[in-house]
Amino acid sequence: MAGKPSVLRETDDDARKLARELLRSARSAAIAVIEPGSDGFPFVSRVLLGIDTDGTPVILVSALSTHTQALSADRRCSLLTGEIGKGDPLAHARLTVQCQAERIERDSVAHGRIRERFIRRHPKAQLYVDFPDFAFFRLTPLKASLNAGFGRAYVLDGEDLLIRSPAIDDVAAMETRAIDHMNTDHSDAASKYAKLYCNAKGTGWRICGLDAAGVDLASGDQLKRLEYEKPLQSGGELRERLVILYG
């Protein structure tokens, strides 16, 4: 990142956490790809975003779209997340993640897992997720740039955006049951989490994702990410963590 010494800050844990929240709380993203047959022309469009159990962003895209055709020819892509709030659009934090895309085959174990998580995050995607021209891609982060507002720029590694924990598979195996239990038997928990940890308002929140590093919370068009201070080290820690957070 030559030429940036005066704005680039040392990447610390707060920056990493903010970056993870910006990625994992995004419903959609702008995706930059190389237009097929263009000799390298960049092309940007909009995609729905999900997150796999290891933190890898995933997209559900149609083979008819330029971005899908592009990723089939050149796997390199870049995602932009971070909502534009009130006031100056550039005063709000945003994250650029450069990724390598990998198509998820429909008969794979990963497909079933990703499909279920994606639909819980984007219920309306159920209408087209099984159309033959639609496919999931996992977008493995290679590196990222966080812009937390004017003069607050950070460079991150792809690793900073991935979940590293021995509990990933265990939590994934219990995710659906745990979410059903929480949203049914402790239906006030999601709204309490959203209020306490995500600066969110309202009471209509539900849990739409649980992984080794945190909780995804949804209410209407809003999506929030409660990121744990440290990832779980075993599936057995999940229940206790949710109880502690409830306070």
Next chain:
Amino acid sequence: MAGKPSVLRETDDDARKLARELLRSARSAAIAVIEPGSDGFPFVSRVLLGIDTDGTPVILVSALSTHTQALSADRRCSLLTGEIGKGDPLAHARLTVQCQAERIERDSVAHGRIRERFIRRHPKAQLYVDFPDFAFFRLTPLKASLNAGFGRAYVLDGEDLLIRSPAIDDVAAMETRAIDHMNTDHSDAASKYAKLYCNAKGTGWRICGLDAAGVDLASGDQLKRLEYEKPLQSGGELRERLVILYG
């Protein structure tokens, strides 16, 4: 656009008008560039957007940013505009414009014109527009893709997004005075235009741009574009057009 026959629709005047509105009413855009020194990796970030008097999109960017360094090495870029409203993010119209960037030198006539229009559109940019590391680029549209919602895709020419009229310079020469007059002596006009032609609410609207093809309207964080059915053919038509629209 091989492989897209089943979703691509014939481009008509309604599609062209929608595309122009999506570009000209945008406060910010996602911009895709080729990361410098990356051997062709796409990179996407966020920029403030303005529009020059001939419809060409313009950006104000810092030399410290990756996108500016990228454009200095490879002029090819792509803009994504179109706000995400309620419900499914992909149900809302968005526009991808592939452009060629041209840096505007600070002592040029174009710089003065672009600077004035940009600040009227983004008043807070006055704080940094004259910093030595900031520069404007004009992004000449080469072609565009309009996605008006599921299954409604259109391809456009760069020409479709430019204003072609003999009145461009005349209107530009009277723009500042005409805006001051309208916002001062006919201060209800902007809110009336916003309500009648842009489906907007509230009474705090002001005119922040006038060109041969339409009116830019601003209220707080909102920006709307009133696009005339046909561009003005002379500066002398401006007053009458504004009177007719007032009804």
